[in-house]
Amino acid sequence: MTKIYLTLTAATALMAGMAAADEVRVYNWSDYIDEALLEKFQQETGLTLVYDVFDSNELLETKMLAGGSGYDVVVPTGTFLQRQIAAGAFQKLDKAALPNIDNMWDVIEERTAKYDPGNEYAINYMWGTTGIGVNIGKVKEVLGEDVALDSWDLVFKPENMEKLASCGVHFLDAPAEMLPAALNYIGEDPDSHDPEVIAKAEAIYSPIAPYIQKFHSSEYINALANGEICVAVGWSGDIIQAQSRAAEADNGVEIAYVIPKEGAQMWFDMMAIPVDAPNPEGAHKFLNFIMDAQNMADASNYVYYANGNKASQALLNKDVIGDTSIYPDEETMANTYTTTPYEPKVQRVVTRLWTKIKSGT
Amino acid sequence: MSTGIVSRGQNTALGAALIAVAVFGALVAAALWRGAAPGAWAVTGSLAGLAGFLALWTRAGSDQRTSFLGATVIGLPYAWLLALFLVPFAIVLKISLSDVALARPPYMPQYDPAQGWAGVVDLVRELDFENFVFLTTDDLYWKAYLSSFRIAAIATACTLLIGYPIAYGMARAPKEWQATLLMLVILPFWTSFLIRVYSLMGILGNEGVLNGALIRAGLVSEPIQILNTQMAVYIGIVYTYLPFMILPIYAALEKMDESLLEAAEDLGCSRLQAFWLVTFPLSRGGIIAGCFLVFIPTMGEFVIPSLLGGAGTLMIGKVLWEEFFNNLAWPQASAVAVVLLLILIIPIVLFQRSEEKAREAGK
Numbered sequence: 001m002t003k004i005y006l007t008l009t010a011a012t013a014l015m016a017g018m019a020a021a022d023e024v025r026v027y028n029w030s031d032y033i034d035e036a037l038l039e040k041f042q043q044e045t046g047l048t049l050v051y052d053v054f055d056s057n058e059l060l061e062t063k064m065l066a067g068g069s070g071y072d073v074v075v076p077t078g079t080f081l082q083r084q085i086a087a088g089a090f091q092k093l094d095k096a097a098l099p100n101i102d103n104m105w106d107v108i109e110e111r112t113a114k115y116d117p118g119n120e121y122a123i124n125y126m127w128g129t130t131g132i133g134v135n136i137g138k139v140k141e142v143l144g145e146d147v148a149l150d151s152w153d154l155v156f157k158p159e160n161m162e163k164l165a166s167c168g169v170h171f172l173d174a175p176a177e178m179l180p181a182a183l184n185y186i187g188e189d190p191d192s193h194d195p196e197v198i199a200k201a202e203a204i205y206s207p208i209a210p211y212i213q214k215f216h217s218s219e220y221i222n223a224l225a226n227g228e229i230c231v232a233v234g235w236s237g238d239i240i241q242a243q244s245r246a247a248e249a250d251n252g253v254e255i256a257y258v259i260p261k262e263g264a265q266m267w268f269d270m271m272a273i274p275v276d277a278p279n280p281e282g283a284h285k286f287l288n289f290i291m292d293a294q295n296m297a298d299a300s301n302y303v304y305y306a307n308g309n310k311a312s313q314a315l316l317n318k319d320v321i322g323d324t325s326i327y328p329d330e331e332t333m334a335n336t337y338t339t340t341p342y343e344p345k346v347q348r349v350v351t352r353l354w355t356k357i358k359s360g361t
Numbered sequence: 362m363s364t365g366i367v368s369r370g371q372n373t374a375l376g377a378a379l380i381a382v383a384v385f386g387a388l389v390a391a392a393l394w395r396g397a398a399p400g401a402w403a404v405t406g407s408l409a410g411l412a413g414f415l416a417l418w419t420r421a422g423s424d425q426r427t428s429f430l431g432a433t434v435i436g437l438p439y440a441w442l443l444a445l446f447l448v449p450f451a452i453v454l455k456i457s458l459s460d461v462a463l464a465r466p467p468y469m470p471q472y473d474p475a476q477g478w479a480g481v482v483d484l485v486r487e488l489d490f491e492n493f494v495f496l497t498t499d500d501l502y503w504k505a506y507l508s509s510f511r512i513a514a515i516a517t518a519c520t521l522l523i524g525y526p527i528a529y530g531m532a533r534a535p536k537e538w539q540a541t542l543l544m545l546v547i548l549p550f551w552t553s554f555l556i557r558v559y560s561l562m563g564i565l566g567n568e569g570v571l572n573g574a575l576i577r578a579g580l581v582s583e584p585i586q587i588l589n590t591q592m593a594v595y596i597g598i599v600y601t602y603l604p605f606m607i608l609p610i611y612a613a614l615e616k617m618d619e620s621l622l623e624a625a626e627d628l629g630c631s632r633l634q635a636f637w638l639v640t641f642p643l644s645r646g647g648i649i650a651g652c653f654l655v656f657i658p659t660m661g662e663f664v665i666p667s668l669l670g671g672a673g674t675l676m677i678g679k680v681l682w683e684e685f686f687n688n689l690a691w692p693q694a695s696a697v698a699v700v701l702l703l704i705l706i707i708p709i710v711l712f713q714r715s716e717e718k719a720r721e722a723g724k
Binding site for chain 2: 056058059061062064065066067083086087088089175213214228344347348351352355359360361
């Protein structure tokens with residue numbers, strides 16, 4: 001019955017040519033949701049869900065600033081969210097339409113308020129850290145049994161990298177995360193916006209750059225899982241996905257995700273509604289649906305990322321809530337840092353420095 | 362550009378008149394353009410249409426032999442050029458003269474229709490050339506232009522060396538085969554360009570088909586690093602752009618009168634001499650068209666270097682992408698694009714002029 005009704009609604013919408021009223025368009029990161037949830041949303045609300053994916057904040061930001069994207073819900077990372085709010089890209093949330101907002105976790109809300117004071121424009125979807133993925137067997141083979149895996153020394157010391165180059169190292173192609181990591185490593189403020197301080201990261205990268213096989217933000221998942229590379233600096237959930245893929249394939253590859261003891265960057269992916277969203281009412285329904293404890297737990301159980309939903313924690317699988325690389329313990333949590341968006345002039349310095357590190361020019 | 366090459370600039374007067382009107386229309390369009398303003402587009406469209414109509418009307422009146430319908434047909438490519446080249450170029454030019462701002466869209470100034478003509482004046486007053494000056498302050502830009510030029514030139518030469526014999530073979534093949542051969546050249550276009558480049562990644566990678574075959578054949582013991590190097594970029598460009606070289610050369614060779622070769626041999630030419638003195642000069646138009654078709658898009662190529670090239674592959678298309686997406690600097694990105702366009706257009710226009718002169722002198 002519901003199905004017939006759904007089909008009918010969709011058909012009427014198509015015929016009328018006015019999709020806006022019963023269609024919600026969501027633009028989220030790739031591999032970032034359990035698709036069963038999308039079907040569930042359509043059945044519960046009778047709305048048609050159009051779900052598209054992207055793979056870089058820059059791409060999303062360009063769409064947001066050009067305007068007229070046609071999306072109702074988008075998912076920028078906190079630093080980008082802050083910049084886009086300043087540019088007037090989002091509308092304030094109507095909290096009365098979001099009863100499930102009481103499920104949100106105050107610890108995370110406190111941190112996301114740094115980007116969105118009062119959490120007026122966005123809700124947290126998932127969050128994670130940027131750390132190191134290690135193929136334990138291969139790294140020990142190359143660097144010796146008693147190598148310390150819990151330190152940035154592993155990838156920032158040229159003598160280690162020289163040896164690791166033989167089994168393959170990937171770094172994220174994300175200057176806003178990789179430069180702070182190097183600054184944090186040498187004891188500078190990772191959130192520094194001072195071009196002179198940021199320039200110090202070059203001294204860390206230029207000796208190791210020749211040993212980095214590739215700067216890329218998604219290829220490392222597969223490359224780690226099938227043993228093509230032995231070390232990747234990447235995002236927590238992605239590396240844990242590589243870990244479970246390797247375990248499923250039973251190929252003898254054992255992957256670990258490490259939050260180094262010197263500290264790691266913590267980031268938050270936020271759901272927000274563009275100022276020119278065609279269906280803001282439907283967008284609010286989607287956000288409320290996502291903030292449901294069971295739905296959020298299903299999403300995290302599927303993608304292995306922590307979420308900002310306190311009520312969902314009771315419903316999370318053991319291998320998610322119990323894994324300290326997904327939900328770090330308090331000590332590790334205290335050791336993480338966050339960053340703020342660069343001003344246009346500093347952003348230029350950062351991009352330029354990153355190009356120089358990667359290409360030598 | 363391509364319109365100019367094909368039509369050989371016979372209607373210079375009409376062209377000049379239309380381009381003058383077009384530039385005016387484009388400037389108005391640029392002034393009106395701000396983000397997504399459908400109203401502005403409608404106005405621009407009708408203005409441009411009116412301008413084209415007027416230019417054609419004057420022309421039809423002055424020339425009794427050309428019917429108005431004929432003029433419309435001739436005018437179509439110009440209308441195309443106006444709508445899809447000059448107007449977008451004017452928009453890019455306007456953005457390149459603006460300043461970066463945290464806004465939607467991320468640059469200032471923007472035209473405010475409420476202010477009318479005063480708004481246009483204010484807008485023009487705020488435009489300046491500082492983004493172009495900026496391009497000279499960092500050696501990244503000219504290095505990237507130069508590196509793109511080198512890659513495009515080498516790739517074009519390789520494409521010509523490989524494409525010419527193929528086109529020659531096709532043109533000399535029995536007539537009944539030619540349709541099939543032509544089809545085989547065009548066939549790759551049935552697959553998306555992106556998929557073809559991706560499949561090259563699978564072929565050239567260290568675990569790829571090519572290295573696998575070489576190792577099995579015992580030619581090498583370790584895989585050769587091809588993917589993520591400059592070499593892979595050249596292979597990618599030559600592979601994807603080869604049909605653009607083959608087709609115009611084939612078209613030139615195919616319509617060649619073979620009795621000319623017989624005459625040359627009767628007059629004592631060896632086959633090689635006959636090729637060099639008769640066939641090659643007659644295919645020159647095809648070679649030039651093919652080289653343009655390969656060189657121009659390769660200069661601005663972005664997909665191939667980013668998928669197949671390594672970190673060391675510096676091309677202006679990548680620099681432009683970073684300006685646009687990473688730095689959110691639409692004005693600087695537009696300046697890079699305008700300079701790229703000028704670098705390409707000016708030599709081509711000069712080249713065409715000298716060609717035309719040579720042709721007239723030849724007559």
